[in-house]
Amino acid sequence: MLMSGAKMLLECLVREGVDCFFGYPGGVTLPFYDALYDHPIRHVLVRHEENACFAAEGYARATGKVGVCCATSGPGATNLITGLVDSMMDSIPIVALTGQVSTKLIGSDAFQEADTFGITRSCTKHNYLVKKLEDLPQVVHEAFYIAASGRPGPVLVDVPKDVFQGQSHYQPVTAIHLPGYKVYTEGHTGQIRRAAQLIGESQRPMVYAGGGIIAAGASGELRALVELVDAPAVTTLMGLGALSATHPNFVSMPGMHVSYAANMGMTHCDLIIALGVRFDDRVTGRLAAFAPHAKVIHVDIDPAEIGKNRAADVPIVGDVKRVLGKLNKLLEDALPVDQAKRAAARKAWWAQLRKWQAEHPLVPVTSDSEIKPQHLMMEIDRLSGGKAIVTSDVGQHQMWAAQFIRFTEPRQWINSGGLGSMGFGLPSAIGAQFARPDKLVFSIVGDGGFQMSIPELATVASYGLPIKIVVMNNGYLGMVRQWQELFYNNRLSAVELDCFPDAEKLAGAYGFKGRTIDKPWELTPALEEAVRDPGPYLLNVKVSPHECVYPMVPAGGAINEMVLGPPQPVAVPK
């Protein structure tokens, strides 16, 4: 069948199961958008290309499916970059489609030309420039396969205008052959046996689980492991929800901003069972002092992660779901013997952990006169009841949300972890709401990040997305302020955001409801009103401006050297 390149691309998207994608049109993508005009696939028009990629990420993070975004050549493509790096850092499957100037014009500095293929080489898992229409279907299917398999990531396909316009016979692609693309799934049987043995011998094990569990859909296996071994478990920022926060073995998140018990547990354990994690610097603190007594079992699908930051005693390259399936079976068989052997030691280990938890719990700070950010997060947690999807930007609000909102399932917590992109929270909520129309979606953002994504209020309004945008407004770029306060002699340089729009008027201008509150007694009714409202809602919550996130491991510190609270004496703003 004779078909245009543009139609062929849509046909391939349909065959990949894409029902919705996020984009912004332009000159060279005109033929593509023309084909889209009477095509059933849903295109969501965002207001900035960066947000198209963030929305695709929200969609992918909420579902596990490949998120798709689309932009024109030149500035459209360069605007995608932050989103591409963001999805690369957090291993999110994305296919980004970009238009390119016609093949004959490539390299001539044509209008809106940029070397997208060259520019995106280092911020994608793989990328393509399609110079012949005949290659297009093969490339699109390869892109989806690469994005979703192994360690997921972004793949970009750059399509020149004349390739969209060309006509060719469409032949469905049935197989992909990438001889050099290695995906290791099974895990080495001998190593898995060694892991089971180490676990059996361990007196003080810790399970350290991350985003890999969520990517692999291995929550069930993780839970089974934690219960079989009866080990305390920490999950990383990317792994929140991999094990329910209400599970008795769940300790919290380890690292720079989270609990004393988690960090002390990591420091004093004798075995780390690391699953789909990368020993990120925000988790390990000073690497040389990290978990000095522990042996390490490291399971990851990416061989390059193993031994990158911390040497593994038992390295296992594989899909964590399959590896845990096999490991759990071995542990089950050895359970009666192991349990008897380790009962006393495990009791002492748990007693120690409970002691640490009791000594320095995460303090749910509240006040009678002002809204404390922690209080805000606890109220959102209460309203969510472990059911809502929560997205965030990066910074103080992200850390407080991670500390106080209890996620019970994977894919409820959507945030920019590795790259830490401001302006991620709102567009990713748009993607998540399209992916999960049945879910209550909170977008928790700071007053800084929100002002980076204001254009997307138009998208929210235009599609009537019932997202509850909660601005944690402290009038500062709070995390930067916190560091200036603590490490730069309180010289607050360029961090005060002294102008913020009137939320009621701003939301009103887009045709939905908004409100500003600053009294603690307003908090619960205002949040309840926002949730009750059937449409979008912008709730601007003025919180106490000088609150800092604690505990905190100063940069370069060991994770057991936490600062647990503000320096004394405390200057309490009256």
Added chain:
Amino acid sequence: MLQVISLLVENKPGALMRVTGVLSARGYNIESLTVARTLDPGLSRMTIAVDVDAALRQQVIKQMNKLVNVLQAVDLTEERAVLRELVLVKVRAVQGTRTAVLKEAEIFGARVVDSSPEGFALEATGDLEKLDEFIDVMRSYGEVECTRSGVVAVALEPKKLRLQPPVPTKAAANSEEKDGVLNG
């Protein structure tokens, strides 16, 4: 010590950029790089000599092996391997020194590829140190101009090449179990 990396890559646009990107992203400067196609015209053999911190060498190899276009990347630094480089040297040699230059060239196994009243163009191959010496010796006779090819290497131990078989597309496999394709 220089790290010598041998890669088998698909002969595709951008493949070179992807491989060198692994090094440039970490701030490493490439000492030499050679690329040429193999018996299979769809594949190229690349040899890279680069000064990488010992602690990061494994990581660099792993990152290269992750690239879709790379079939195999191996570190030959500590392996049994033959390393050779070719150099073309133009040396000024007038009446008095011509015989001596030719004698020295013979000692290094170099061939004369051009001769003129002003001097010779010589071609020599050898390992890196031998070529350094050769160039030094030629310098002692006068001005030289030289072009080195960069090192090429062949491993003496057989390297098992693991290639991935074709997989059905999601569209083709949709009738089967859905997760199968996603997880390879």
